Amino acid sequence: MSGGFPPSARLANEIARQFGHKPPADAATAIANHIKAVWDPRMKRALVDYVDAGADDLDPVAVLAANQVRATLK
Template sequence: MAAAVPSEQRMANQIAANFRHVPDDRAAEAIASHISRFWDPRMRARLLELVEAGADGLDPVVVSAARLLRQPQEAPAG
């Protein structure tokens, strides 16, 4: 019997599927933005743990988005 896919992984892969029509770098930015704005911090942390552990079945664009989520946010110029 196959192990259940964590909900954070399933949802992140679904978000990535919605951005399949744009280049990977822009898709990763959009996914990271969506996750940052709408996901609970615990969900974000769990996704980052899954990426760090190399979970099977993660969309490569989700992995790229996770790298962006880990980067410190730049303060707006002004």
Template sequence: MSDHVPSAKLRMANDIVRQWAHLSAQERSVRLAQHVNSFWEPRMHVRFETQVAAAGDTCDPVIVEAVRLLVGP
């Protein structure tokens, strides 16, 4: 069992992605990236990217791909 506890931003991203479970993984990644770009402050982008990188293999690949698609702050 992992002791890794996701950050609030990772939990939020997971919650958002779950809302689109009916879509393909690629479409969920695109929509999450669009959501983050539209509604999150630039400093939230930076923290989110850092937290996803720190989560490594425990992070949902959909979220990892969304971070790759983000427009820089």
């Protein structure tokens, strides 16, 4: 994918909105658990790569979640 907002980032933002009522650390853990359990490895990698590229349009809680997911990638 060249440029643009990747689907994995859009989905991470949508999930983050669903957890907006929780404290950020709790929300990030819940999001990361969902991503680890459900997402395809390519989507996980795309999200982490997007964070590494700057991801200034990604919800801060989604960034925290992506950093938790990073630890599980091979």
